[in-house]
Amino acid sequence: MSDAILDVRDVVVEYTTSGEPARAVDHVSFTLDRGEFLGIVGESGCGKSTLLFAIAQLLSPPAQLVSGEVIFKGRNMVGLREGELRSIRWRDYSVVMQSAMNALNPVKTVSAQFDDTMRAHGQTNAAGIRTRSREVMALVGIDAIHLKSYPHQLSGGMRQRVMIAMALLLSPDLVVMDEPTSALDVVAQRSLMVQIKELQRKLGFAVIFVTHDMSLVGHFSDRLAVMYAGKIVEIGPTRPLFAAPQHPYTRGLLDSFPSVYGPKVALKGIPGSPPDLTDLPSGCRFRPRCGSVMARCAEVEPALYPSGDTRARCLLFEETV
Amino acid sequence: MTDLTASAIADHAPLLQTVGLTRHFRIGGLFSNAKLHAVDDLSLTIRPREIVAVVGESGSGKSTIARLLAKVYEPTDGDILFRGRSLHDVKSRRDVLAYRGQVPMVLQDPFASLNPVHTIGYALDRGLALHQPTLTATEREAEAIRALEAVGLSPARQVLAKYPHEMSGGQRQRVGFAQALSYKPKLVLADEPVSMLDVSIRIGVLNLMARLCEEEGISFLYITHDIASARYVAHRIVVMYAGRVAETGPTEEVLRRPVHPYTRLLLSAVPDPKAPITITAADTGEPPRVVNPGPGCRFRQRCPLAIAICATVTPDLTEAVVPGHMAACHVTAPEAGMVA
Numbered sequence: 001m002s003d004a005i006l007d008v009r010d011v012v013v014e015y016t017t018s019g020e021p022a023r024a025v026d027h028v029s030f031t032l033d034r035g036e037f038l039g040i041v042g043e044s045g046c047g048k049s050t051l052l053f054a055i056a057q058l059l060s061p062p063a064q065l066v067s068g069e070v071i072f073k074g075r076n077m078v079g080l081r082e083g084e085l086r087s088i089r090w091r092d093y094s095v096v097m098q099s100a101m102n103a104l105n106p107v108k109t110v111s112a113q114f115d116d117t118m119r120a121h122g123q124t125n126a127a128g129i130r131t132r133s134r135e136v137m138a139l140v141g142i143d144a145i146h147l148k149s150y151p152h153q154l155s156g157g158m159r160q161r162v163m164i165a166m167a168l169l170l171s172p173d174l175v176v177m178d179e180p181t182s183a184l185d186v187v188a189q190r191s192l193m194v195q196i197k198e199l200q201r202k203l204g205f206a207v208i209f210v211t212h213d214m215s216l217v218g219h220f221s222d223r224l225a226v227m228y229a230g231k232i233v234e235i236g237p238t239r240p241l242f243a244a245p246q247h248p249y250t251r252g253l254l255d256s257f258p259s260v261y262g263p264k265v266a267l268k269g270i271p272g273s274p275p276d277l278t279d280l281p282s283g284c285r286f287r288p289r290c291g292s293v294m295a296r297c298a299e300v301e302p303a304l305y306p307s308g309d310t311r312a313r314c315l316l317f318e319e320t321v
Numbered sequence: 322m323t324d325l326t327a328s329a330i331a332d333h334a335p336l337l338q339t340v341g342l343t344r345h346f347r348i349g350g351l352f353s354n355a356k357l358h359a360v361d362d363l364s365l366t367i368r369p370r371e372i373v374a375v376v377g378e379s380g381s382g383k384s385t386i387a388r389l390l391a392k393v394y395e396p397t398d399g400d401i402l403f404r405g406r407s408l409h410d411v412k413s414r415r416d417v418l419a420y421r422g423q424v425p426m427v428l429q430d431p432f433a434s435l436n437p438v439h440t441i442g443y444a445l446d447r448g449l450a451l452h453q454p455t456l457t458a459t460e461r462e463a464e465a466i467r468a469l470e471a472v473g474l475s476p477a478r479q480v481l482a483k484y485p486h487e488m489s490g491g492q493r494q495r496v497g498f499a500q501a502l503s504y505k506p507k508l509v510l511a512d513e514p515v516s517m518l519d520v521s522i523r524i525g526v527l528n529l530m531a532r533l534c535e536e537e538g539i540s541f542l543y544i545t546h547d548i549a550s551a552r553y554v555a556h557r558i559v560v561m562y563a564g565r566v567a568e569t570g571p572t573e574e575v576l577r578r579p580v581h582p583y584t585r586l587l588l589s590a591v592p593d594p595k596a597p598i599t600i601t602a603a604d605t606g607e608p609p610r611v612v613n614p615g616p617g618c619r620f621r622q623r624c625p626l627a628i629a630i631c632a633t634v635t636p637d638l639t640e641a642v643v644p645g646h647m648a649a650c651h652v653t654a655p656e657a658g659m660v661a
């Protein structure tokens with residue numbers, strides 16, 4: 001695994017408010033290669049954002065990283081001081097949030113915000129900053145005239161593009177994105193996805209892309225991790241995972257979105273809703289919603305077992321010795 | 322302009338029909354005469370037991386249509402006929418409330434549409450008292466329970482006692498439908514009812530609409546920006562661009578043989594792993610805000626097929642191959658004698 005830029009090892013994150021802690025990320029491990037595009041999918045509340053925040057070292061109380069390591073470019077980021085993190089953030093990795101409206105400063109122009117970010121990383125040459133600002137705007141296909149705009153003067157799609165432009169200012173090796181398209185129309189969503197993919201190919205950064213809409217990443221990610229109630233329940237290369245999903249939950253997700261191609265088929269989606277993280281069912285946590293449930297599923301907590309081209313956390317694929 | 326769809330199937334009297342429906346907004350301050358054209362010259366027909374989808378990007382006028390049909394906005398021009406009667410004649414508070422009971426709206430945001438301090442039972446009871454004033458308290462409760470059960474929220478008695486925060490997004494959206502259903506409506510205006518929900522929950526709400534249409538005979542106006550979900554539930558589809566209808570017709574027909582370049586763009590944008598892998602250059606355009614427009618096709622700035630006439634003449638809806646399938650495009654659906 002010499003090519004890995006990121007190695008997430010056994011990360012556990014809990015929210016401790018009153019009563020039982022909610023374990024939003026429960027022993028999650030995966031690696032990411034240089035230039036790789038990893039999609040992370042799952043329903044709301046399954047821990048996607050919490051996992052991204054843990055990776056980017058942006059967790060704040062009541063969230064707490066209980067255990068695990070996040071090795072980024074050979075260095076464990078867990079336990080780094082805020083000053084050290086600040087020098088890495090934006091330069092080595094950047095984060096694009098779900099709502100650009102929350103992430104951008106409403107009272108500053110786009111160029112002022114680009115300026116702040118670059119100065120914070122020691123770029124003080126005004127002409128150089130201007131040139132780079134124009135470059136990244138061109139990368140995301142926005143006229144440089146909008147450097148003078150305030151966030152509210154831009155459409156939702158343009159704001160998300162500006163966020164991505166900002167994330168690329170210092171040419172990071174990794175960009176993590178938390179549902180950057182979910183507030184957008186289908187058309188704007190598609191065009192943003194295509195653009196992210198083109199930029200990633202051209203500039204070679206790695207991407208972790210979080211979404212609740214599995215269909216969105218089908219054409220764009222190299223690998224896919226499916227999360228359920230804090231755990232990765234299936235992980236593998238994207239194409240085989242779509243062609244032959246193994247875990248009953250993955251199959252349910254794939255049975256949730258209508259197609260415009262082929263014959264029209266009735267879809268069922270997934271019955272019920274995800275469990276309360278402070279009160280998980282015994283054994284497999286997908287059990288109450290699973291159509292393939294067996295007696296053993298209440299007793300044994302499944303591990304990730306190889307199956308087909310992927311690995312799935314389901315006792316159907318347990319090695320029987 | 323008349324709707325050919327309606328006359329072609331004259332044996333089904335329309336439930337609701339719009340004639341040249343138009344809504345402009347004055348913008349830019351007191352002395353400005355800038356007018357934003359949110360909806361222009363819309364002729365739409367909804368029949369009993371029919372789901373009609375209105376599809377388009379944000380800003381294309383979809384919510385304005387819903388609000389016009391709900392009598393929240395008055396038209397700038399044109400008319401709306403509900404069971405043959407002009408809404409211009411529905412004026413008294415009593416008549417308006419009765420109309421809104423027959424044509425209720427379900428909104429996009431299940432989190433904002435319920436008051437957090439009241440139980441579900443209270444919300445349903447208040448709505449019924451307003452729209453069905455002749456019912457007794459006992460009858461209202463029975464009706465609320467029937468509606469909750471019809472949308473799959475059971476045991477209904479327990480749901481009545483719950484507060485909105487005790488329910489998931491999908492459940493809250495079902496409460497929205499239950500409220501509409503309790504009025505015994507003829508037509509439900511559903512403005513992006515699933516776009517804020519998780520993908521895994523959306524399909525359940527779409528199935529619910531289909532079932533209510535089939536079993537209770539209710540018609541739906543289903544507003545969405547997602548043409549795939551429109552295909553899943555709607556009998557007919559209306560594609561809007563910048564306040565005008567670009568294409569309309571029976572859903573399967575329009576999707577199998579899309580005529581308008583904009584419909585083709587919408588189709589190509591559907592995230593669908595079953596689609597052939599074509600990662601083409603992104604269309605980064607957006608629908609324009611239509612302020613004091615001159616003639617010409619509003620899609621021309623984004624259209625790969627635009628020709629000279631597109632900038633000077635507004636294309637009319639013309640019949641394509643199949644009756645009821647119409648598109649407004651000089652190139653792909655030219656009017657007879659218009660373009661060589």
Ligand SMILES: Nc1ncnc2c1ncn2[C@@H]1O[C@H](COP(=O)(O)OP(=O)(O)O)[C@@H](O)[C@H]1O
Pocket residue numbers: 015017022024042043044045046047048049050051062277
């Ligand atoms: N601020 C918070 N306080 C307490 N619990 C939280 C908080 N934020 C999230 N959680 C818990 O963490 C779980 C995962 O949340 P999140 O990571 O936001 O999920 P996702 O991004 O997949 O929707 C939630 O189901 C919830 O139980």
Ligand SMILES: Nc1ncnc2c1ncn2[C@@H]1O[C@H](COP(=O)(O)OP(=O)(O)O)[C@@H](O)[C@H]1O
Pocket residue numbers: 346347348357358359377378379380381382383384385386610611
């Ligand atoms: N009350 C209003 N005042 C001024 N402009 C409005 C108003 N309502 C809608 N508009 C404008 O009308 C156009 C259509 O809006 P809307 O019907 O909300 O579209 P959609 O629902 O398709 O996103 C937009 O340009 C919008 O800004």
Ligand code: SF4
Pocket residue numbers: 247248249284285286287290291292293294297302313314315316
């Ligand atoms: S382990 Fe059992 S309950 Fe869990 S997904 Fe597999 S079959 Fe279903």
Ligand code: SF4
Pocket residue numbers: 581582583618619620621622624625626627628631636649650651652653
């Ligand atoms: S009328 Fe012209 S601009 Fe409009 S859709 Fe047709 S070809 Fe394109």
Ligand SMILES: [Mg+2]
Pocket residue numbers: 048049050178
């Ligand atoms: Mg999230």
Ligand SMILES: [Mg+2]
Pocket residue numbers: 383384385
């Ligand atoms: Mg709207």
